[in-house]
Amino acid sequence: MMNTPTILKKIVERKFQEIEERKALLSIEVLKDQIQANNDTPRGFIQAIESKLGQNSAAVIAEIKKASPSKGVIRENFNPQEIALSYKKGGAACLSVLTDVDYFQGSDAYLQDVRKTVDLPVIRKDFIVDDYQVFEARAIGADCILLIVACLEPERLSHLYNLAVELGMDVLVEVHDAAELQTALELPIRLVGINNRNLHTFEVSLDTTFDLLGTIPDDKIVVTESGIHTIDDIAAMRGHNVNAFLVGESLMRADDPGERLAEMFL
Numbered sequence: 001m002m003n004t005p006t007i008l009k010k011i012v013e014r015k016f017q018e019i020e021e022r023k024a025l026l027s028i029e030v031l032k033d034q035i036q037a038n039n040d041t042p043r044g045f046i047q048a049i050e051s052k053l054g055q056n057s058a059a060v061i062a063e064i065k066k067a068s069p070s071k072g073v074i075r076e077n078f079n080p081q082e083i084a085l086s087y088k089k090g091g092a093a094c095l096s097v098l099t100d101v102d103y104f105q106g107s108d109a110y111l112q113d114v115r116k117t118v119d120l121p122v123i124r125k126d127f128i129v130d131d132y133q134v135f136e137a138r139a140i141g142a143d144c145i146l147l148i149v150a151c152l153e154p155e156r157l158s159h160l161y162n163l164a165v166e167l168g169m170d171v172l173v174e175v176h177d178a179a180e181l182q183t184a185l186e187l188p189i190r191l192v193g194i195n196n197r198n199l200h201t202f203e204v205s206l207d208t209t210f211d212l213l214g215t216i217p218d219d220k221i222v223v224t225e226s227g228i229h230t231i232d233d234i235a236a237m238r239g240h241n242v243n244a245f246l247v248g249e250s251l252m253r254a255d256d257p258g259e260r261l262a263e264m265f266l
């Protein structure tokens with residue numbers, strides 16, 4: 001399968017080009033200066049999740065996503081700041097903002113705007129494969145980054161993880177199968193994201209989470225990602241003691257995303 005150009009492969013190939021384009025416009029040194037000048041302390045992403053879990057509540061990472069390669073445009077009336085306020089009101093623990101431009105119609109500006117608007121911790125949702133993007137994430141105000149095991153060699157994964165932590169950010173390490181999970185567990189991570197969507201084929205199955213649960217040590221927080229649509233989906237997860245959720249589409253399709261969040265989770 002890795003020989004055919006899957007969507008993930010195409011995205012990552014384009015991402016390497018994009019990074020070169022961005023480096024030509026703004027050097028990594030300038031990004032470092034921006035981080036210094038911003039003098040911004042990252043908000044505790046993991047801490048916000050732990051705090052919800054400590055109250056026996058579900059911890060929801062609510063996603064702000066206009067479009068995706070599998071679904072096309074998900075939300076026409078797209079106002080990230082308004083959505084962020086709605087999510088906050090609906091009880092989200094954290095926010096996830098897509099910054100990938102070419103495949104998700106995301107933007108760094110959305111993340112910057114959202115973070116100014118609400119006090120919740122924000123994860124930069126993108127395909128991070130290079131140091132440049134980790135500095136960039138902190139420069140635009142990200143509190144956490146996503147690292148997808150499927151698009152990184154283990155050494156690079158470990159290197160990017162350490163760099164993010166040095167910059168004060170939290171990391172959500174995302175896996176989709178047992179081999180990726182083992183790679184992730186080599187790192188001193190607290191959060192393990194299990195993506196129920198296969199990024200090569202787009203197939204979604206909540207069994208991905210259930211199948212991998214058994215081999216995850218108790219000190220990790222499992223975040224189930226993608227394909228969470230119904231109260232039954234949530235009850236099934238919570239029945240397996242999975243209490244942290246990353247949810248996008250089903251909230252993005254609602255007129256009032258935060259209200260929908262509250263209905264689904266409370």
Ligand SMILES: O=P(O)(O)OC[C@@H](O)[C@@H](O)c1c[nH]c2ccccc12
Nearest residue numbers: 195225226227228246247248249250
């Ligand atoms: O919209 P959904 O099915 O609720 O999924 C949200 C989130 O899990 C999904 O956007 C996602 C998970 N991992 C990713 C990696 C890259 C881009 C997107 C993603």
